[in-house]
Amino acid sequence: NLEWDVFLDPHLVRRVEVVLKEQEKFLRDCCASDDALQELSGKELRHVMLESVGSLGLTTSQRSILAYYEAELRRRVEHLVDNMLIAHGSLTQLVLEQTGYLKKYNFSRVKRARRTLGGGMFARQWLAVYAEALKLGKCLDGSKETSKSKKRQALLYSSSSVLRTNSSSDEDESTADSSFQCQCLQCSTDLLHRQQSDVTCTHQRNHSQELRGSQSFSDLTSETIVQEEPNVKSAPVSPVNRNNQVSPFSSDAVTGSKALSTSIAESITVIKFITGCDDPLGIVFDIKSRHTSKPVWGLIVDYLRDAGARVEGIASFIVDEVRDISQYTAKPVKELFFFHSAGDVQQACHDGRLKPGDAVLFNAGSLLFDSNSTNGNSLNCLTWNRYWTTSFDADEVKRRYFILPFGQFQQGSQSSTLKNYKEKFGLSIGLYCQEFAIDEAAISLLVKYANENSDVYDLGLSWGGVNGITVRGIQPGRFTLTDGFWNQRYGGESWDYLRYADECVTGS
Numbered sequence: 001n002l003e004w005d006v007f008l009d010p011h012l013v014r015r016v017e018v019v020l021k022e023q024e025k026f027l028r029d030c031c032a033s034d035d036a037l038q039e040l041s042g043k044e045l046r047h048v049m050l051e052s053v054g055s056l057g058l059t060t061s062q063r064s065i066l067a068y069y070e071a072e073l074r075r076r077v078e079h080l081v082d083n084m085l086i087a088h089g090s091l092t093q094l095v096l097e098q099t100g101y102l103k104k105y106n107f108s109r110v111k112r113a114r115r116t117l118g119g120g121m122f123a124r125q126w127l128a129v130y131a132e133a134l135k136l137g138k139c140l141d142g143s144k145e146t147s148k149s150k151k152r153q154a155l156l157y158s159s160s161s162v163l164r165t166n167s168s169s170d171e172d173e174s175t176a177d178s179s180f181q182c183q184c185l186q187c188s189t190d191l192l193h194r195q196q197s198d199v200t201c202t203h204q205r206n207h208s209q210e211l212r213g214s215q216s217f218s219d220l221t222s223e224t225i226v227q228e229e230p231n232v233k234s235a236p237v238s239p240v241n242r243n244n245q246v247s248p249f250s251s252d253a254v255t256g257s258k259a260l261s262t263s264i265a266e267s268i269t270v271i272k273f274i275t276g277c278d279d280p281l282g283i284v285f286d287i288k289s290r291h292t293s294k295p296v297w298g299l300i301v302d303y304l305r306d307a308g309a310r311v312e313g314i315a316s317f318i319v320d321e322v323r324d325i326s327q328y329t330a331k332p333v334k335e336l337f338f339f340h341s342a343g344d345v346q347q348a349c350h351d352g353r354l355k356p357g358d359a360v361l362f363n364a365g366s367l368l369f370d371s372n373s374t375n376g377n378s379l380n381c382l383t384w385n386r387y388w389t390t391s392f393d394a395d396e397v398k399r400r401y402f403i404l405p406f407g408q409f410q411q412g413s414q415s416s417t418l419k420n421y422k423e424k425f426g427l428s429i430g431l432y433c434q435e436f437a438i439d440e441a442a443i444s445l446l447v448k449y450a451n452e453n454s455d456v457y458d459l460g461l462s463w464g465g466v467n468g469i470t471v472r473g474i475q476p477g478r479f480t481l482t483d484g485f486w487n488q489r490y491g492g493e494s495w496d497y498l499r500y501a502d503e504c505v506t507g508s
Helices: 010-030 042-050 060-082 089-101 105-112 125-140 149-179 192-211 223-228 251-256 264-275 294-307 342-350 385-386 394-399 416-426 438-454 487-490
Strands: 002-007 085-087 119-120 282-287 312-318 332-341 360-361 366-370 402-403 430-434
Touching: 002 105, 010 060, 010 294, 060 125, 060 294, 085 125, 089 105, 105 394, 105 402, 119 125, 119 223, 119 282, 125 264, 264 294, 282 294, 332 342, 342 360, 366 438, 394 402, 394 438, 402 438
Parallel strands: 002 282, 282 312, 312 332, 332 360, 360 430
Antiparallel strands: 002 085, 085 119, 366 402
């Protein structure tokens, strides 16, 4: 499974919310005489009306309008997901996002940020690159091909041809549709939106023409593709025999690639063929965009599932953002709650934010104690001792890492521990860390600790490093800590040893 930190374009979110609002208004007008339907929520009403459209006595005009709303909603959700930004954001950008102000400006800054500074890329591009990377791996591993893998390549080759030709024929229709605006929705028929759509349409048409003239990993390097667009100059490719089609895994296809134009569904289809798995892509959302309605997130989850992805969960540091979000999805989705520290989990249990059976993850760095610190604080703050001692030995610091008392589970112990809260609430607990801010001694200790206590940390330890190797050169310093906690130490709560799980009142 993959974790995606996601930002949503607030303008595109607004366009989806406009259709949802107007659709609900239309549905309530259609069933004005039915008191039972009037009491349903917007999502429930939409589901009932779509499932029972034939038995509700709707006129032909009403059915056409309802079908139009659904088509328009799906088109806008697709555009929203294609432009969903997979990025973490900088500390300043995350703080600004929490306030709910200047959302458009903040999204534009995240979009323009360097990827090494919290920036990222759009979901459609990400999946296209991921699929092409898998293709490249198959190309380089061509010497080890079996007859079964060759058959799969041939099948993928033929499917790539179909996908490419279908997408080429559909581009004109999609760009034509993008300039059409709903005439029934008051909020989306203003002149500004139509002008913006016309500009976008022109840009997409020009861009699609450029893409047709270049070769991507999913393009075929045979002359048959070039002949479909005789007026467009194609990128130079290596000469091939008309009778010998080139596999998309070949070095010729890789060398001639310049642009990625596959849709999300097409990229997932390619990934399925390469992996030989029906459900190869599992996604867990970490919501970075605040103040987005749950119905919008529900539509995003349903869209990706329809495209072939497994959306395993949706997570946030704000509990209310994802609580009961399954009410807005076609099928239930796992709700995950992120916390900065173990002390935050303890606090959430006491103030009623967590309920029995919840799934939580917190930074494993909050479990570590650096004995070079003199104040005993679980958050490992820099201390006078580290600042002012005449000598500093990084290796000595790494040798002194150990697990704090609340993370040590001894039989018969009466102390306040994390395990007590897990048993009280029936929690599923997982760990994560900031991979770029942890040294090899800290991660080694945490991996061993998580494996030894797998009954407590049943969600395991999430690790985003390459092949389980820490980034070279990460070492503790006089003014830096490398326990994986990073800046989250300043926002997380310390563990309170005077509070016990038995004091909590569990809700339903």
